Amino acid sequence: MNFTLETRSIMLDNVVVKGRSSRAISKGHIFYLSKKAKESGNPFIALQEIPLLYSDPVSESVRSSDGQSMMVLIDGMRVNSGISPIDPSRIKSVEIIDVVGAKYMRQGIKRIMNIKLKKTSLYTYAQLSTRADYPEKSGFVMPKFEIGNSRMSLYGDASFGIGHSRKENSYKLIAPKLVKEYSGESREKNYDYDYSLMTKWHITEKDYLAAYIQGNASKETNGNISFGEQNKHRITRDNTSDYRSHLFSATAYYKHLFSKNEEMEAYAVYSDNRADNTNSLEENVSGNGGVNTQKYNNDRKLMTFTLDYSKDFDNDGSLNIGNETQYSYDRIENTGIGNYLFGHHRLNEFVFAGYSGMLARKLTYDATLGMEYVSMKSDSISHHYFKPRLSLGMYYNITNSMSTRISYTYSNTPPSVAMLNPYNTSADTLLVSHGNPFLMPSKTHSFGWNASYFRGGIGLGTSISYGMSSDIIEPVHFVKDNGVLLTTYYNMGRFRSLQLKYNMSWRVKGFFFLMDMAYNVNYYTTVGAKKHFTGMLILSKKWGKFEARTTFSYQNYINTEFSRTKNYNPESNLIFSYSFTPRHFTVNRMHKFHRQSEK
Missing domain, CATH: 2.40.170.20 (TonB-dependent receptor, beta-barrel domain)
Incomplete structure (x- = not known):
């Protein structure tokens, strides 16, 4: 009995390629944001996809979900302008590193988040934040800006805050x-x-x-x-x-x-x-x-x-x-x-x-x-x-x-x-x-x-x-x-x-x-x-x-x-x-x- 294998060509309507959203490495994990996250327009919304983080777009803060002290690096640099100016469409990957290097020993850092960015020819960022609290009677106003490209950039911010409070207090000292x-x-x-x-x-x-x-x-x-x-x-x-x-x-x-x-x-x-x-x-x-x-x-x-x-x-x-x-x-x-x-x-x-x-x-x-x-x-x-x-x-x-x-x-x-x-x-x-x-x-x-x-x-x-x-x-x-x-x-x-x-x-x-x-x-x-x-x-x-x-x-x-x-x-x-x-x-x-x- 003889078998003959023949090839056939089939025209597909479309092809969808699905990759893993994360992968394990020797010192932690690497996460890749979805298309929806990259198009969100806000880096703090985009980072909400990462289950090891708690990202709050209202307060513009990110912390480790388990409460460990965490340092944020941008492209591996510890001196950076933070997360706020980042366009999430530029994020290539986010590394969560649990095996921290000796240089962070003295600061007590337990976890590192390293955001890796794509290169860009020009980007601009401007923001005005304000807040008022009552009955604490406090508030602040803070403008920020950043302009540059992947090679050179300039960032700046300024803020003014004011507060009033009234408290009741008591004191007791007993000595001989x-x-x-x-x-x-x-x-x-x-x-x-x-x-x-x-x-x-x-x-x-x-x-x-x-x-x-x-x-x-x-x-x-x-x-x-x-x-x-x-x-x-x-x-x-x-x-x-x-x-x-x-x-x-x-x-x-x-x-x-x-x-x-x-x-x-x-x-x-x-x-x-x-x-x-x-x-x-x-x-x-x-x-x-x-x-x-x-x-x-x-x-x-x-x-x-x-x-x-x-x-x-x-x-x-x-x-x-x-x-x-x-x-x-x-x-x-x-x-x-x-x-x-x-x-x-x-x-x-x-x-x-x-x-x-x-x-x-x-x-x-x-x-x-x-x-x-x-x-x-x-x-x-x-x-x-x-x-x-x-x-x-x-x-x-x-x-x-x-x-x-x-x-x-x-x-x-x-x-x-x-x-x-x-x-x-x-x-x-x-x-x-x-x-x-x-x-x-x-x-x-x-x-x-x-x-x-x-x-x-x-x-x-x-x-x-x-x-x-x-x-x-x-x-x-x-x-x-x-x-x-x-x-x-x-x-x-x-x-x-x-x-x-x-x-x-x-x-x-x-x-x-x-x-x-x-x-x-x-x-x-x-x-x-x-x-x-x-x-x-x-x-x-x-x-x-x-x-x-x-x-x-x-x-x-x-x-x-x-x-x-x-x-x-x-x-x-x-x-x-x-x-x-x-x-x-x-x-x-x-x-x-x-x-x-x-x-």
Whole structure:
């Protein structure tokens, strides 16, 4: 028996090619936006397709759906003008990277979103945002612009904000020779001005340069009148404060590609921050008293230089080495009670190295080691120390849409300059408060496990984290022979925490659902374990250009080592928005705060 195979030609009406919307890589996932998302006209609407993100076009914000700290890169550049100016039709792909390089270790970054763009000959972007809140009585207005092409662009923005508030407050202090309790009302006004300007230039195919300046000026005034008792005598307090600050910073960023898999980054920042705080306190006890005025001026200069080298190898390995040098000088002048001039010099030198590689086809490991040298001089008191940092992790892509990661991190948190200040900063003659120039950083060991799954419009995630901290900086109190209460700081605290977390998101046909729940246990040295639950729920529905969204957040207890506050009601808001164009929203927002009770 013989068989003869013959070919036939058939004319098709059309051909539809369907590709995968995402694929797994050794360090995370790559997502490709649909045609509908690219034609949406708004990058925040387009990014809503990615189940590992929560993108809000009203507030123009994007965060990791599981709440992890995330950094946004544009074409691999960490200095960029953000997501807002991006036309979604230019987005080639979006990378979600869960194995983070050593250069992000010090900032505590856990996830990276890298948006890759198509080249374009010319693009323009202009936006005017404004907002008014009531009864909070606050608002702002902010214009933005960007113009350029794939080689060179210029971005700028400016904003003005204003706010008013009125609050009730109370205070209670019990010491061996001093019992003070009072309550009253405070009124606050604040103004805020902000501007920034950035230029970006692809000098060649292998060289990228960005320069960025930013400035801010703010003013805040507060008046408070209180009545109460001090050692069973009637007390009247009239407290006013005036706070003004000015900030200017300049950033230069350069990136060179030696090859497709080898690059170097240089990052330099200078900032000058000046703050003036004037406090006036008139306190009368049974008709006797006076006025104490204290002026606190802080001038802070900060210079940072970071150099980073990274190389990817053919065996899916990746090497990352570099250093960060940071120098700061704080000049603090206090006039009033206890006049002083305090100067604080601080030099940080941080050297790091990290490597990630493949143990198996879908199993990636990463290890990062850093060493930090700190040299401080608080007036005539010098202090020096070395502190290591360590990060270890393993990442496993179980399937194209399911992954898991385990990690360990050892980190340290240095004391603030205010905690190191050896001079009195209190305006109250019966209270003395000063820092401790010999404080050391607190140390933290963190263990974590997380897993994520997504398919279509559904995203699921769960995580367990456990942390142990020691040498925590805590305030300590002493009573002097004359009855004055002295407050300072020591490295004496210990703390452990456990968190079990679950999140779920679902997006289908204009409906969006996001739920985030966490069970937390805090272990304190003196009082043992205290537990609390946190939850958040977001529901939204779109009908064409109209959207209604409601958010509920709840935490049943707010715990500290010595207090426990119960929340009876969730905090909620309801937002109605209408999109005249893809980037033009009108928003009406109603907000309700929860009620609390202390135990």
